Amino acid sequence: MKHLLSISIAAFLALGLMVQDAEAARLGGGRSMGAQRSSVAPSKSVQQTPPSKAAPTAPAAAPAPAAAPAPAGNRWLGPIAGLAAGLGLGWLLGHGGLGGLGSILSSVLMMALIGFAVFFVIRLLTRPKDAGNLQYAGMGNEPAAAPPLSPPAGLGAAPAFGAHPQANIPAGFDTEGFLRQAKLNFVKLQAVHDGGKLDELREFTTDEMFESIKQDLQGHAASGQQTDVVTLNADLLEAVTEGNSHWASVRFSGMIRENANAQPESFEEIWNLAKPVSGATGWVLAGIQQMQ
Secondary structure, eight states: OHHHHHHHHHHHHHHHHHHHHHOOOOTTTTOOOEOTTTOOOOOOOOOEEOOOOTTTTTOOOOOOOOOOOOTTTTHHHHHHHHHHHHHHHHHHHHHHHHHHHHHHHHHHHHHHHHHHHHHHHHHHHSOOOOOOOOOOOOOSSSSOOOOOOOOOGGGOOOOOOSSOSSSSTTTTOOHHHHHHHHHEEEHHHHHHHHTTOHHHHHBOOHHHHHHHHHHHHSSSSSOOOOOOOEEEEEEEEEEEEEETTEEEEEEEEEEEESSSSSSSSSEEEEEEEEEEETTOOEEEEEEEEEEE
């Protein structure tokens, strides 16, 4: 019986190697949630800002050559190791002298391993290809102290929106300043999400968005999540007024690491920000919209 218990524990450890990577996720988990903007399309013309520069207090350094992306084989290492371990355990269960019980356990284990293998193959094949590396200031391999989260109004003063805007981005809109603050808040909100700080998340999100994020956090066990934003670009897609709300849609893209032991991966998603025309609050996150 002790021998059977040891084999079962080893089997679960092997499966753990395969599912460990699936537990970690950035804010939104790479899914669409909250308010979605049908007027925002990838083909729209955008105004792009260069990656943020290093803080003034940091000494200037010669740019280092971009690190070569990790071989694709590294991503398969965990699943393959888990699968190999599971196959070995399956053989032991079927030929280790446990009789009918061993055969049943062996069959169950093999089915589970095949299921997880299929899951990871699909997940790896559907990931977007890596984008170019444009280093975001202060966010390298080592976590850097993010600046304090600016108040919701810190995303920039509300532009002089008209009742009927003539363009997607009105004249006089401080696009550069808006995107600079949006990038800082993107990084900071990842850290707030990692720490499960619901009070701060509530302050910088709409009620609908907060409830979606809260459900996400409740569905994940605390596992020391650490999201590392390696590179970050921001494009302003739209800034309009509709009814009683100002809307601004920012497309974020770059490289992000969702697990301390994982390789950085490319991402691209749109954050829809809202602000009441009355000025009762500042800009808050109303929705995350995936490009596909």
